[in-house]
Amino acid sequence: MTSTLLVSAGVGRRVARVAVIAALLSGCAPAAPVAAPRDPEAAPTAAARPQDDASLALKARQFAPATLTADTGRLDVSERAALARLIEAARLIEPIFERQVYAGNPAVRERLAADRTPAGRLKLDYFNIMRGPWDRQDQLRPFAVDRPRPMGAGFYPEDLTADVFHDWTRRHPADKARLESPFTIVRRERDDDRLLAIPYSEAYAPWLGPAAEKLREAAALTRNEGLRRFLLSRAAAFRTDEYSTSDRDWVDVDSDVEVTIGPYETYEDTLLAMKASFEAFVTVSDPGASSKLARYRRLLPEMERNLPVPAETATARGAESPIRVVDLVFSAGDARQSVQTVAFSLPNDERVRAEKGAKKVLLRNVIETKFDRILRPMAERLLDPAQRVHLSAEAFFHQTLLHELSHELGPAFATLGRDRGEVRIALGASHAALEEAKADVMGAHNALFLIRRGDLPAGFRDRLLVSYFAGLFRSVRFGVTDAFGKGAALQINRFLEERAAGFDPATRRFTVDLDRLEAAIPRLVRDICLLQHRGDRKGAEALLSRYGVVSGPIRQALGDLDGIPIDIRPVYPLAGE
Template sequence: MASCSGPQGNNDQKTTKHSSTEDSLQKYVDERLAIYEKVKLTTNINELSVNDRKILPLMIQAAKIMDELFWKQAYPQRDSLLSTIKDEKSREFLLINYGPWDRLNGDKPFISGIGPKPDGATFYPAGMTKEELKNSDVKDKSGQYSVIRKDDKGKLTSIPYHVLYATELQKASSLLKQAALLADDTGLKKYLNLRADALLSDNYTASDYAWLDMKTNTLDLIIGPIENYEDKLFNARASYEAYVLVKDKVWSKKLAKYVNMLPQLQQGLPVDAKYKAEKPGTDSELNAYDVVYYAGDCNAGSKTIAVNLPNDEVIQQKKGTRRSQLKNAMKAKFDKILLPIAKELIDKDQLQYINFDAFFANVMFHEVAHGLGIKKTVTGKGFVKEALQEQYSWLEEGKADVLGLYMVTGLLKKGELEGDIKQFYTTYMAGILRSVRFGAASAHGKANMQCFNFFKDNGAFIRNDNGTYKVDFVKFEDSMNKLSNLIITLQGNGDKAAVEKTQREKAVITPELQADLDKLTKRGIPVDVVFEQGVDVLGVK
C-alpha cells in the first residue's frame, strides 16, 4: 500500500504543477494579446490605374510566399504545434509572434514545454557553437543567403536559399513575372523582372540597383531575404519578408530635397574628421507610401513604419538608398499609441509640443541617417558590419535614432525644415517611451534603451515626482551630440568588445522605467499594432 501510494502522490503533485503552469501561461497570453491594436491597411485604390489594380493581388500573393518562408526560418513546426493548441487566444498570439516566443518581451516562451529561443533560429544546426562554424571549412560561413547544415557524417555544409526553397521561390518568381507583364511603368517592369530572377539565384545586386532607379512608379514591392535580425548568433543570415506599397506622390515630392543635403550634414557630424571622411551617396529618394501588406520578418514583433534599403554597403556608397516612410502605419501608431502614452508620461506643460508632423520627421530622418556616419572602420577591420557581427544591428539602429535627431536640429537651424525644436525633441521623447515597450531583446529595443539611459545620465530629461517626463531642451541637444560621437566612434573603431560593454551597461530597462511602462499597460494603451490586410480589405480581386 505504501509503495503504491508514494508514486501516486508524486504524480498528483506533477499534475497539479503542470496545471498551475498551464494556467499561468494562459493568463500571460491573455494579458499580452491585449497589448496589440488591430488596424486595417487600406489605400485609395480609385487613384490607381486598371493595370495597377490587377498587379496588387499578384504582389500580395508573392508576399504570402515570403511569409511562409519566414515561418520555415523562424519556426518550421508551426502547424504541428498549432494542432495541439485548443485555446484560440494562444493560437492567435503564436501567429502574431511567428512562434511560441514573445518577441516584445525578451523572447519569453508562452507555450508549455517550449524552451528558450535558439539564437541561430533555423539557420544553423541545433547546438552548433560559433567556434564550430569558425573552425570548419565551409566557404560562406557568414553568407546572407544560405543555411548551415550537418551531413550524415556530422560535417558542416551550406545550402543556398535558392536551392533549399526552390519550389516556393519559383512560384514567387512567376508571380513577379506576371506582374511585370502588366506594369505600365518601365522602371517597375524592369525591377520586377530582375527581382524575379534574383529570387532564383540569390544574386540581388542588379535588382537592387533597378529598384533605386525607379522614379515614376506608383506601386512598389520590397521582397526577398533582407534583414539579419533573426540571426542572433552571427547577425549574418537574412530573413524573408515583403512590403506591398502604394506611393503617396504628394508627400514624396515634399521629401525629395533632403537627400541632397547629406554630404553637408555628414561634414558637420560631431566627431573627429577621420570618422566622417566618407561621402554618402545622394542618388536616392525619400518617399512616402501607404503600406497595404506586410509579410514575414517585417510583420513579426514590432511593426516597421519606415524602411531604409538596400543594406548592401557597396551599393549604399555608390548609389545611396531609398528611405520609404510608411505613412498610414505611422499615423495609426501615432494616434493609437504615441498620443495616449504622451498624455500619461509627458509633463503636462510640454504636451502642447506633441504632433504628428514632428513624429513623421523624426522617423523619416532616422532612415535618412542610416546613410550618414561611417561604413568602413578606420582601424583596418573592414566594414563596420563585419567587425561588429551580432553587435552591429542594434548599434546601427541607435546611430540612426540619434543622427536622425541631429539632422532635424541642423535642418531647423538652416531654415530647411519648419517647426519648433521643442516639438521635435518632446515628440522624440514620447517616441522613446513608445519604443522601449518593445523590450530590450530586439535591435531596435536595445537602441532605444541605450538612448534613454544615455540621455537620462546626461540630464536631457527629468522624471517628475508624479511619474511624468520633462525635457531639458538645451541638455537634450548636448546629449544628442555626445551620443552621436560615442556611437560613430565605436563603429569606426570596430571595437566589438567596447560595443558589448556598452550594451551590457546601457541597453537595459531599469526597474523605475519598467514601473512607468507597466502603468501604460494597466491603462490599456496598446504596445503595437497587428494588421487586417489583404485583397478583401483593399477591395481588389
C-alpha cells in the first residue's frame, strides 16, 4: 500500500484541488469548480429516526471511563521528553480522522458545542465517543443528524456509488492507480463530473505538517537509533504519501518508547474498502515480557504449514515479525473511536509484509482492563455455571496474541483467473469482517496446535476454548456493522449450527461442547481461507449474510448484559487527561 505524491486524476487544474482542500479544512462547502459535499445542516434525506435522549444517555454510560497509564520511572529524561512530543504529534491526528469519518463533522461538532442544553451536551458527548453523528453500536443510526451515514465516509463524494467509481476507472485507466490509492481522497469536479484524486499530504496538510515537526523533535530527543529512523521517515511520508519505507522502519523499532502513527486500516471506507484512516498509538514497552513471546514468532512457518488448507493458499511473508508487549499511554484517530482495540498487527502493505513480516503489538493494560471489567462479568451471565471455571485471563491474552499472529497467515493474494490481486481488493466490503473472523478462529486453531506441540500445557485446552467462545460476545456487542462484531457473529452462529455450542432458552445460558468446538474450528478456518484464496466476493457475502447476523440466541444473550460496559472510554493521565 505505497503511494507517491499524487496529482489530481483526470484534471490538470490545481484550482480544483485547492477548492476541495479548503472545504476539508473548514468543514464548509467548497467554492466552484468542485462539487460541494452535502451541507450537514441542510434538509434531511431519508434516514432512520434519530435516537431519543434517554436512549442516548444509557448508551453513553455503557462506555466506562478507564485510566490507562504506564510506569515511566525507568525512562531517562530524554525519552520522557520524546514521549511528550509523540503525544503532541498524535493529538494532531484527531482532526484528520474526524474529517475522514464525515466531511460534515466539523460543522456538526460546532453546532453541538453551541447547544448548551442537557440534550446538546449529551449528543456532543456521544459524538465524541462515536467520532461522528452515527451510532456505531446500533446499525449506524443517526443521533445528531437526520441522514444516513455515507458509505464512503469522508473519502468520496456522498452520492458516489461503487458502480460509478469502477466505471470511471475502467474508462480512464490512467486515473485508476491514483483514485484507488489508500492515501488519496476522491472528489468530483462540478462542471464535467470528473473524479479527482487528492493526496492526503495536501488534503490534511494543516495537521500533517505540524505532526511531522513533532516527530522530528522527538527524533532529536530519543537515544534509540531505530526509533529516530522511523520518526524521520514517517515525518517525510506525511509530505510525500510514500509510506513503505517508514513502514519497514517501524517494524524494526525496538525501543522503550514507541509510536504507531499514520493511515492504516480501511474499515471506515464501507464503499470500496480502499481508503486508509489515520490513527496513533503512543506506548511504553516492556522488553522482558516481549522477549518471552519471541518464540511464537519463530513458530509462524510451522503454524502456516499446519493450516487445514491446500498449500497453494499460503503466502510467503517476511520472517522478522516482532512481538511487542506495551502499555498504552495515548491514542488518537481511528484508534480512539467507539471500541478500543486490544492489539494490532501492522503494517497492512502486503509487499512490506512479504519482505519484513508484521509487528504484533499487544496493549497489555487495555487487555487486562477489558478482561476484568467486561469479559469476566459477561461470562458469568452468559456461560453455564459449570464452565465458568475455565474462563482465564491467560487464555484471553494468548488468544489475543494468536489473533494478531494469524493476520499474518493464510492467503494475502487472491487468484482471479490468470491474475493475482490483494484479497482486500478482491473481496471489497466483505474483506474486513471476514479477515477478523479468520484471525479469531485461526488464533484458536493455532493455540490448539501449540497445545498439541507441548508449547502450552495440555490442561490449557478447556480454558482456551471457553475463553475464546466467551470473548466472541464481547466483540458482537460492538454491533454487526462493525467488522469485529460481524466476524464474531459469524463464528457464534456457525458453531451453534454445528452444535459445537448450545443455547438453553430457559436458562439463557450457553454451553460449549469442547470436543465439537475443537473439531469445528479447523473447518471454519478452511472455509474462510478458501474464500480469500479464490477472491470469491459473492461467496464471502453469502457467508456473512447467513451467519454474520444477530440471531435469536445472540439477541437474547445481549439482552442479559445490562449494566456491563460495552467497552471502555480511555483516560490518559500522562497526556494530561
